[in-house]
Amino acid sequence: MNFFDKFLKIDRRYIFILVAIGVVIPLVFPLGLAVTVSPPVKNVYDEIESLKPGTPVLVSVDFDPSTEPELGPMTAAVLRHCFKRKLPVILMNLHPGGPGLALAISDKVAKETGAKEGVDYCFLGYKAGGTAVILSIGRDIRLSYPADYYNKPIDQIPMMKNIRSYSDIGLVVTLSGSTFPDVWVAYAHERFGAKIAAGVTAVMAADYYPYLSTGQMIGLIGGLKGAAEYEKLIGVPGNGLKGMDAQTIIHLLIVLLIILGNIAFLLMRRQQRRGEQTRPSGA
Amino acid sequence: MNKIVTLLAAWLVVGAAAVFAADAPGGPAVVEARDFPNDAGGSITVSWPASPLETGKDFKAYEVHRKGPGDAAFAKVGETAPGELTFKDEGLQNGARYEYAVYAAATGQAPANLGSARATPRGQWYNTDKTNVLVGIVFVVGIIAFFILRAKAGATLFVRKIAGLEAVDEAIGRATEMGKPILFVSGLSDASDISTIAAMTILAKVAKKTAEYETPLIVPCYDPIVMMVEKEMVREAYTEAGKPDAFEEDSVFFITQSQFGYVAAVDGIMVREKPATNFYMGAFFAESLLLAETGAATGAIQIAGTDRVTQLPFFITACDYTLMGEELYAATAYLSRDPLFLGSLKGQDWSKAAIIGCLLIGTVLLIISVDAGTWIATLFKTAAEGAG
Amino acid sequence: MRREIPLAICLIMGVVMTVQFFVPHAASQWLFDNMMKWLIIIAIFALMLGLLNLIKIHTQKVINRRKDWPYSIVALVGVVGTLITGFWGIGADSPFMVLYNYIQIPMQATMFSLLAFYIASASFRTFRARTFEATLLLIAAVIVMLGRVPLEKYLGGQWLPDLAEWVLDYPNMAAERGIMIGVGLGAISMALKIILGIERSWLGGGEKG
Numbered sequence: 001m002n003f004f005d006k007f008l009k010i011d012r013r014y015i016f017i018l019v020a021i022g023v024v025i026p027l028v029f030p031l032g033l034a035v036t037v038s039p040p041v042k043n044v045y046d047e048i049e050s051l052k053p054g055t056p057v058l059v060s061v062d063f064d065p066s067t068e069p070e071l072g073p074m075t076a077a078v079l080r081h082c083f084k085r086k087l088p089v090i091l092m093n094l095h096p097g098g099p100g101l102a103l104a105i106s107d108k109v110a111k112e113t114g115a116k117e118g119v120d121y122c123f124l125g126y127k128a129g130g131t132a133v134i135l136s137i138g139r140d141i142r143l144s145y146p147a148d149y150y151n152k153p154i155d156q157i158p159m160m161k162n163i164r165s166y167s168d169i170g171l172v173v174t175l176s177g178s179t180f181p182d183v184w185v186a187y188a189h190e191r192f193g194a195k196i197a198a199g200v201t202a203v204m205a206a207d208y209y210p211y212l213s214t215g216q217m218i219g220l221i222g223g224l225k226g227a228a229e230y231e232k233l234i235g236v237p238g239n240g241l242k243g244m245d246a247q248t249i250i251h252l253l254i255v256l257l258i259i260l261g262n263i264a265f266l267l268m269r270r271q272q273r274r275g276e277q278t279r280p281s282g283a
Numbered sequence: 284m285n286k287i288v289t290l291l292a293a294w295l296v297v298g299a300a301a302v303f304a305a306d307a308p309g310g311p312a313v314v315e316a317r318d319f320p321n322d323a324g325g326s327i328t329v330s331w332p333a334s335p336l337e338t339g340k341d342f343k344a345y346e347v348h349r350k351g352p353g354d355a356a357f358a359k360v361g362e363t364a365p366g367e368l369t370f371k372d373e374g375l376q377n378g379a380r381y382e383y384a385v386y387a388a389a390t391g392q393a394p395a396n397l398g399s400a401r402a403t404p405r406g407q408w409y410n411t412d413k414t415n416v417l418v419g420i421v422f423v424v425g426i427i428a429f430f431i432l433r434a435k436a437g438a439t440l441f442v443r444k445i446a447g448l449e450a451v452d453e454a455i456g457r458a459t460e461m462g463k464p465i466l467f468v469s470g471l472s473d474a475s476d477i478s479t480i481a482a483m484t485i486l487a488k489v490a491k492k493t494a495e496y497e498t499p500l501i502v503p504c505y506d507p508i509v510m511m512v513e514k515e516m517v518r519e520a521y522t523e524a525g526k527p528d529a530f531e532e533d534s535v536f537f538i539t540q541s542q543f544g545y546v547a548a549v550d551g552i553m554v555r556e557k558p559a560t561n562f563y564m565g566a567f568f569a570e571s572l573l574l575a576e577t578g579a580a581t582g583a584i585q586i587a588g589t590d591r592v593t594q595l596p597f598f599i600t601a602c603d604y605t606l607m608g609e610e611l612y613a614a615t616a617y618l619s620r621d622p623l624f625l626g627s628l629k630g631q632d633w634s635k636a637a638i639i640g641c642l643l644i645g646t647v648l649l650i651i652s653v654d655a656g657t658w659i660a661t662l663f664k665t666a667a668e669g670a671g
Numbered sequence: 672m673r674r675e676i677p678l679a680i681c682l683i684m685g686v687v688m689t690v691q692f693f694v695p696h697a698a699s700q701w702l703f704d705n706m707m708k709w710l711i712i713i714a715i716f717a718l719m720l721g722l723l724n725l726i727k728i729h730t731q732k733v734i735n736r737r738k739d740w741p742y743s744i745v746a747l748v749g750v751v752g753t754l755i756t757g758f759w760g761i762g763a764d765s766p767f768m769v770l771y772n773y774i775q776i777p778m779q780a781t782m783f784s785l786l787a788f789y790i791a792s793a794s795f796r797t798f799r800a801r802t803f804e805a806t807l808l809l810i811a812a813v814i815v816m817l818g819r820v821p822l823e824k825y826l827g828g829q830w831l832p833d834l835a836e837w838v839l840d841y842p843n844m845a846a847e848r849g850i851m852i853g854v855g856l857g858a859i860s861m862a863l864k865i866i867l868g869i870e871r872s873w874l875g876g877g878e879k880g
Contacts, residue, residue, distance in 0.1 A: 127711065131710075209847060225820070
């Protein structure tokens, strides 16, 4: 086995070690790279900026702990923005793993911004049924949520008095690590005309560009970079901006590995062809 | 082919009629009150002509007054800003007659009466805004039905080779020769997901083969209802193969509905049991690469199929064969070669051809004239409920 | 009857809910509201079914001392323990939230983060410029990977992020849209076959009529 062959068949654990080093070093020695804002993220920011104070925003925390590192920072940034603009936030979950995260993030942001539960935000909790819940909110939110997460009747929550359905809500923001944004667009937007913005993991962001171009989604926050961009827009740095250094190093490492792998592959192929040419025929 | 063209033309004509029948811009000549269309009732739309007072700086608003059944006099129910010439009154009683009067209010003057009108709110039994959806459904269903009937009449329907499905027999044979089990993962979604149903169809075929060859089969399930269905399917497959006693109850089992808990368990099964063949069919999310890479590391031959576009690149890089998008849905037709399924597959393809045709026509029209291109786009637009 | 009744229910409800979509009348809305309530109730029972199944499988494993049965005890302790703490309370400082914040979240986040390592090793192992299409894929991947990190200062300006955004806005979106249309049509066809009883694999044991 020649050098190129050995290199191409290198034990994957060496690559894992390189990735680990690439993630840890920027977290210990930050690079402070500047982030520029992309149009899909700016659209979400501008939409929230354009809402009049007092216009409710429905934030659906539809992810579980596995995607929290990407989606948690953008959830916190969106909540901070809404509280700063005095937009009452209705928090809910369609994913069973979401309530704990929604509670943790909303409590933290509320403490920092002075937002009051029941007045500036309320937490409705998780309801099974996904599509059925989204459709029923189009008729009356009380069909799915007669009470909030703490079993307080929804009519006793001050901010929910005049909110019945999507026509009373200024924007729906779905933060999801799975296909919930498709369902929100297909039902809440197409059927009831609700405005939808989505925050998704980086790998899923590419999926939703068709919705952006048709206007079915007003904006999209994709991955940790999207979270970093939103944090930059609201001027409150968080885990999104912190993670960009590590993400940069890892992207560079993967590109380098791909380039080295292809160089080794091409050189090995050339060597093999030369070997075939110099070998006498019939041997 | 002629029938398809006729249906498409009919669709375009109906859509054009709907578009051109819309109200002319500029508002009515007199005050009008109409039942709000395409709703469950309880709403009336009032519209009126612009008042000459609107151009003056003292103009405040248009006031809408209503007199309902049992009301002695008119009462104000709403007002609109200058330029807004319509008002939607809601929460009314279906079947009751309401009278509306519209006034233009200006500071320092008595409100000017613009006129009055009557209307009765009613619920409709058909939403005319959804006619284009109905035509589309009729068209697609019609094409599918047409090709099913053709297939049943004995016509040969060509379906191109799908490498992933051709390799199923070879993959099962490999596992049998090596004396190792086959792992079948039917995705991380529930039984209502169409990709899960497609995966179950492939499992039925695989299970019949493993029953014939007595190859061990491992089917870890993400959803308990899917597990119950798949257990019955595999049991039936073993019975059809004439080996009901060879079916192991524990071969199809539920793990957890936690995404990464499920993946951790399946990865563990792969590393411990070292199956020779792995099938990944159905709905997959972020865990797809974790499954595929672990399987590749154990040296198994891997066949994947998913309609989740974001996961296709991971399966393509790590698996030997990948069914992309609709190829997964085509599995039933492809493996069974049944006329009913083949016919529906052809119907799908022709529906897609019709959509491509509309896209091309729309693109050409848009290049020639923005209005013409916008018109064809309007045919496909769906209105939100309550939009009127 | 075991197969005919579910098929009949599927046909009736499929047709009824399709017709309901086109009928705005109050009677149709009443039907829709009640169907949504039933759907939510069924989804909750499905969760219960999963839980009972999990407990049954692991209990049988422990009783019959099957392979790896000690791990089944761990699974049962986890399930029962979480259930009991959940009954105690689910507020911010409750034992339930402690379990969630210090066990559930780190475990799931760790599993997801394995992807970073696997992507690096899969990229190195399989991303080869073997054909023209594979080379195109490689170039697009490098552009988007470098365009999605804040390296504008070192790469001579905004051109790479703009190029990455263009790749996402046009070629990627066109391909996604095409696949979406195909998948959508496939879903219509599959749904039609299920409603009409042509596709019966979901009944378990058997394919078509």
